[in-house]
Amino acid sequence: MVTLFEKLKELQDIIHERFNLERELEELPRNLSKKAEILSRFKKTLAETKIKLEELKKQRQSLYYELQDCSLRKENLEKQMDNVKTQKEYETLDKEIKDSAEKEQNLRRELNNIDREIDLNKEEEKKAESFIETIQEEYEEERQKMAALEKDMTGRIGELQNLEAQITPGLDSDMVFKFKRIIRSKQGIGIVAIRNGVCTGCHMILPMQFVNDVRKNERVMFCPYCSRVLYFESDQHEHRFEPLVTEAGGLADVLEEE
Numbered sequence: 001m002v003t004l005f006e007k008l009k010e011l012q013d014i015i016h017e018r019f020n021l022e023r024e025l026e027e028l029p030r031n032l033s034k035k036a037e038i039l040s041r042f043k044k045t046l047a048e049t050k051i052k053l054e055e056l057k058k059q060r061q062s063l064y065y066e067l068q069d070c071s072l073r074k075e076n077l078e079k080q081m082d083n084v085k086t087q088k089e090y091e092t093l094d095k096e097i098k099d100s101a102e103k104e105q106n107l108r109r110e111l112n113n114i115d116r117e118i119d120l121n122k123e124e125e126k127k128a129e130s131f132i133e134t135i136q137e138e139y140e141e142e143r144q145k146m147a148a149l150e151k152d153m154t155g156r157i158g159e160l161q162n163l164e165a166q167i168t169p170g171l172d173s174d175m176v177f178k179f180k181r182i183i184r185s186k187q188g189i190g191i192v193a194i195r196n197g198v199c200t201g202c203h204m205i206l207p208m209q210f211v212n213d214v215r216k217n218e219r220v221m222f223c224p225y226c227s228r229v230l231y232f233e234s235d236q237h238e239h240r241f242e243p244l245v246t247e248a249g250g251l252a253d254v255l256e257e258e
């Protein structure tokens, strides 16, 4: 029975480590997916900026052509001035030239505005591109680190499974199944000692008869309160206090309770 408890303790450590690794492994990709999310958000912004830039460039082009037409028209009107014969003709032409000049000026102003907007968007584009590059590098670095970690962890899990397979033969499979569930639900502690009639797992006082049954070491017994496997552990204390019992009977009971 002693070797069985030792086996269970060993099994407990193996299973607890494996459960922890499996949990960590599950949580591993979370950080990475956060970074991927940021990355895709910035890529979307960049794509939008690029579309806007294309539109602005098209607008600029048509404004530019309009300006050229306008300048040409103004030049022609100015040339016509040389051939003007009447005051009426002069006034009409002069007004047309002034209108053209005003239109030309407005177009130049619009062109300037659009150039400024293009510059701003180009800056945005550059910023987004460099940010994406940085995040992409970080993401890649993290992905590789994570892949290596995952490989290590998976390897260790395999080792632990092998160790488990070396221990479990000969053990009752239902008991092992129950034991594993207890380890999972009780933060890795599936087997505990009874000391002074108390379960050291849940600190509940156990019935005397039950403690005696555990002490007999005939079969694996589970704590009726916390379900952990129990083993008896006060033999060494009894040995230590044995001389006191002979010297002053009953004192051992007092000491044992400490």
Ligand SMILES: [Zn+2]
Pocket: 199, 200, 201, 202, 203, 204, 223, 224, 225, 226, 227, 228
């Ligand atoms: Zn208990």
